[in-house]
Amino acid sequence: MLHVDTMAADQPLQGLVWLAEGKVRLLDQRVLPDQVVAIECGNPAQVLAAMRDGVVCGAAALGIAAAYALALAARRPVPPVNWLTALQPLLDELAAVQPMAANLHWALGIMRQTIASTSPTDDMAVRLLQAAQAIQAADREANQTMAKLGVQLLRRHQAPVHRVMLHGYGGDLSGGGGGTTYGVARTASAAGLVGEVLVNEGRSLLPSASLGLSELLRSGAPAALHADVEAGRLMKHDGVTWVLVGAERIAANGDVIGPLGSYMLAILAMHHGLRFMVVASTATIDMSLADADDLGPDQLGSGSLTRGGGESSPLEVTPVELIDAIVTEKGIIEQPDERKVASLMSVRQLH
Incomplete structure (x- = not known):
């Protein structure tokens, strides 16, 4: 879903925002600063397409977007028997977006570790969302x-x-x-x-x-x-x-x-x-x-x-x-x- 917004003169731009309704909001870097276009992604395929098409640019931003894609992938009605096996194809696709982007692979490593360490009684979607938000916060604090x-x-x-x-x-x-x-x-x-x-x-x-x-x-x-x-x-x-x-x-x-x-x-x-x-x-x-x-x-x-x-x-x-x-x-x-x-x-x- 596309939204054309206005740019507040006194506010920094937020490239990636998790929305309460379970979507991730991405600012389209291809059209900035002439336009502020927000793309709302409700499934991992949409996030992956945005990463490939240049909506998201920068190794750290790609890592955060990839983390949110995995969080979206875990929001499925019937949990798989083995989460890591189920999410491995998406992990591979996300990693292939940019093999040289170290921040992307660092973020994927954290998400993979979270998947592997999550108990069967835990809510995987919640755990992965928490991990994605922690990755974004850690990058902001580092900056x-x-x-x-x-x-x-x-x-x-x-x-x-x-x-x-x-x-x-x-x-x-x-x-x-x-x-x-x-x-x-x-x-x-x-x-x-x-x-x-x-x-x-x-x-x-x-x-x-x-x-x-x-x-x-x-x-x-x-x-x-x-x-x-x-x-x-x-x-x-x-x-x-x-x-x-x-x-x-x-x-x-x-x-x-x-x-x-x-x-x-x-x-x-x-x-x-x-x-x-x-x-x-x-x-x-x-x-x-x-x-x-x-x-x-x-x-x-x-x-x-x-x-x-x-x-x-x-x-x-x-x-x-x-x-x-x-x-x-x-x-x-x-x-x-x-x-x-x-x-x-x-x-x-x-x-």
Whole structure:
């Protein structure tokens, strides 16, 4: 069911909302910011289609949507003898939407564990809904913490005024709320640390950078849109101090798999003496992937951001030696390497 809504100027967008009548409400990222179209999904097939068609974009948002799809799948009149066997085909379909989206697979792992550990006397639909809502809340809390830590990092590297460049969409709709890179930029702007936010627009980036720009302007952060091919000139002449990007997956050594263009920006940042920050929760870190050197175009060729009709946005690897800091909800890794990543991941937290 489609609904065309108005966008309140003082309210953040909520990309995924569980409705009391047992449906999940998704904002269609394909038409924002020009229109605010909400899609209500009452069964898992509708959520899966929305994920495949680009209604939902971003690894964390895909994970939350997948969790709600499983909660919907458990709302059946006749429970199966074995829930895990019954839901495994849907688990497989959800995982296949984006093999490189670590947050998606992290969320599916939690849902699979919930299914396996639920007693036959428990209500599976209730248990899976609770798990899905906890995943969404955990991502929102992680984003809030990362925003604070990112601001701390900016404060430590003082400049008369920071001018930050954002690449790839890391706003409110990319996960449970608050955003990753956009959360840092907004919080830093509110604290008076940022004079201007430069938003990269590139044909390979989905959703459109205009969505992120509108979020920043709505929050009061000074922001401007520019073509990604202008990045080098802006770094050289316009006082850029930091480049901020997100990640689909981070290897154990700190290599980052992210949106196309990140590698180029990291090289340009190093050449111009700027700092390069990755903002991503620990759900993005894959300790089973030693490094990303051996990942080929076939594995990186399709990212999590897709349009209806099958067009996809490729991913690429930014080597760890080009990264100045990885900001997570557990802490900041400056000059990351395998030892520092392992040390961070040994810290026990919800995420």
